[in-house]
Structure formats: C-alpha cells, structure tokens
Amino acid sequence: MARTQGSHSEITGPRIRAAALKLFAEHGYAAVSMRQIAREVGVQAGALYNYTPDKQDLLFSLMKQHMDELLEACADRVKDGDATTRLHNFVDFHITFHMGRADEIFIAYMELRNLSPENFHTIETLRRAYEDVLEAILTAGLVEGVFDVPNPKVTTRAIIAMLTGITTWYRPDGALSPPEVSDLYWNMTRKSVGV
C-alpha cells in the first residue's frame, strides 16, 4: 500500500516539474489545475506550494529552463566552420534537440500568452537570442558571398518556423528516422538560401 502521510521524496520537486510539463503540453496551462498536477505526482494540492510559489512560476521556470538549455547547447554546436557548415549544424541541432523535447517545445511556443508580462519579457528575450544565432550565420554567409538571402531577419524566422513545424507531425515510431528528417530539411534549407 502506498503511504498517505509523511515525506516520500527527495525528488518530489522534479516530479512536480515533470508532471506539470506533461500536463501543460497535453492540455494547456490554463486547462490544467494544481489538483491535477498533484494527483499525477501522488500528493495533495497543498504540497505543491512547498516547491513553487504559484502556478505561474511553475510555467515560467519550465520555459526558462528550456530556453537556457537550448541556447547553451546551440552555442556549442555552431561556433566553428564556414557559414555553410554552421548553417548545417544549426539545422541539425535544432531538429535533433527538438525531437527529444516535444513537450518543452510545445509549451515554449503555445504558452507565451499565459506568462505574466515580466515573465513574457524574459522568455521573449531568450527567444530572440536564439533567432540571433541563426541570423548571424546567415549574415556571415552573405559576407562570405555563399548565401543568397535578400532579408536575413525574415529568412531566419522562416527557417525556424519551418524546422519547428516538424514537432507537429514527427513521431519516433514514424516512417522517417531522425537523420532522414534532418537530411530532408537540410536540403530544403540549403536550397532556399541558395547553396
């Protein structure tokens, strides 16, 4: 029988975050109650407040962590090589990183409007920093004379939207393997910038 009293976790904090992540991605932040999250974890609703000041902060900290990890992992991946190599690495990075984090991506793109104004500003700044990574690569390619990109800002958004769209249909047990997906999208990206 499960205990109904007392501390049963050094790991309740992470389990709350995992449950919130899953439920927010599945039903949306506004549609998920603190009681649902508590039930998923196996505690009472009041216990959640030992780990988060409120529901809003739970959402924000999930998004913040995701963006921080995204930016850090990305920077490592695209710092070396010529513009074409860096663009290829960016595309492959974006796809690979996002495939393993479907829930995080979904929340990051769908729940922006449920952030408080201050929290929105923080996340938006990080999102722009990520866009800037790609824009810098496109601009570098222009300088090198290897890309044909009339408007790097718009092209940046177009490429990221195209790549992120993968999350709406990709399934691990689907017909295409991750390398196949990466290859297909790299070829589209490559051609669209004139390489």
Next chain:
Amino acid sequence: MARTQGSHSEITGPRIRAAALKLFAEHGYAAVSMRQIAREVGVQAGALYNYTPDKQDLLFSLMKQHMDELLEACADRVKDGDATTRLHNFVDFHITFHMGRADEIFIAYMELRNLSPENFHTIETLRRAYEDVLEAILTAGLVEGVFDVPNPKVTTRAIIAMLTGITTWYRPDGALSPPEVSDLYWNMTRKSVGV
C-alpha cells in the same frame, strides 16, 4: 444611457462570435470565461446561450467556418496553370489570406487540443484537405519534371509551417508590405523546391 433590458440586437449573434474570436486568440480558449465574452458584447452571461449551446460549440463553429472559407477560397486560386504557377498562387494565397485573419489562424493552430474528439476529427480532416491541395501541386510539378522534391508530404508540411509562421511576426504597420512579404517567401519556396 444604454438600455439594460430588452432586445438590443438583430446582430448579437455575430457580435458574440467576434468577441469570442478576439478573446480566444488573445488569451486562449481555456483562459476565457463565458462571462468575459458576455462583458465584451455587453450582455449578461446567460444571454450567450440563446446563440450557442455551449462554449465548446462556440470554439468549434469559429474553427469550422474558418476552415471552410480557407478551402473554398484556396480552390479558386490554384486550379489553373502549370505547377510552378499554381505553387506561386498557393504561396501568395496562403500569405494574403492569413494576413487578414490573424485571430482565426491563431485559434486554428493553437486550440486544436481544446476540441472535443468528434470536433477535432472534423477540423483535422479539413486541415488535411488543405495540405492535400499543396501536396497535389508538388506532385504535379514532379510529374512535369520541374520540381526537385524528394518527399512531397514532408515538403508540404515544411512549406505550410514556414508560411504560417509569418503570422507570428507580421504587423500591418511593420516594415514590409504584404506584396514584399509574399515575394520574399515565394523566392524561398521556389528555391527550396528547385525552381
């Protein structure tokens, strides 16, 4: 003084739909209450139920109408010409149509998970029909030998995701005019399919 009693509208129905559209797009279906919608319209919450059986049906009918209009307008626009012409027309149609309907698009893409299973199935079928229009154009271009598209299904999704992403940044008072945006995206699309 505004009347507080009696019928003040042959047009309350459309106003309710307009208010719901705006509020759902702004805050999300789950975060918007019937009371908020009523306040926006200037009636009491109970009065809404003269026009919709429930909140779910309000969401569904907005999405259904949008998809019906999308499919009808699209069909007219891409039926004639060679594959390249039809692709160009599709891209321009998608961009132009979506620019004037930011709220509808937002809801159509964000609120799928808040539909009941039956309603979801209906909308999903319409969404696939729209994808099929583009996929048929890509396949026609392959047959004509003018497109280089290894995987028409994936390319279809990639192009639609790229085009739809415009709605996240385009503003009527921004730096780019609709024709400029259309031109930029047409060139990316064109190159990505090898034309």
Next chain:
DNA sequence: GTCTATACGTAGATAGAC
C-alpha cells in the same frame, strides 16, 4: 432576447495538525 438569480462544481491558494 435579455435580465436577475442561482445551482453546483472547481479554481488557486493558505492554515494548522502531524
């Protein structure tokens, strides 16, 4: 067709026992 009033459930969050 809209109002007021309300039924009934659940929301986020807190207090105090253990």
Next chain:
DNA sequence: GTCTATCTACGTATAGAC
C-alpha cells in the same frame, strides 16, 4: 514535507421573470 480542511472567487450552465 505532507496532510486535511477550508477560504474566497469564479467557472459553466440553467430557470423563470419581464
């Protein structure tokens, strides 16, 4: 650190007066 109990507010939806 978790529980139970609870506060207060608000949710959807309905009933019946006008």
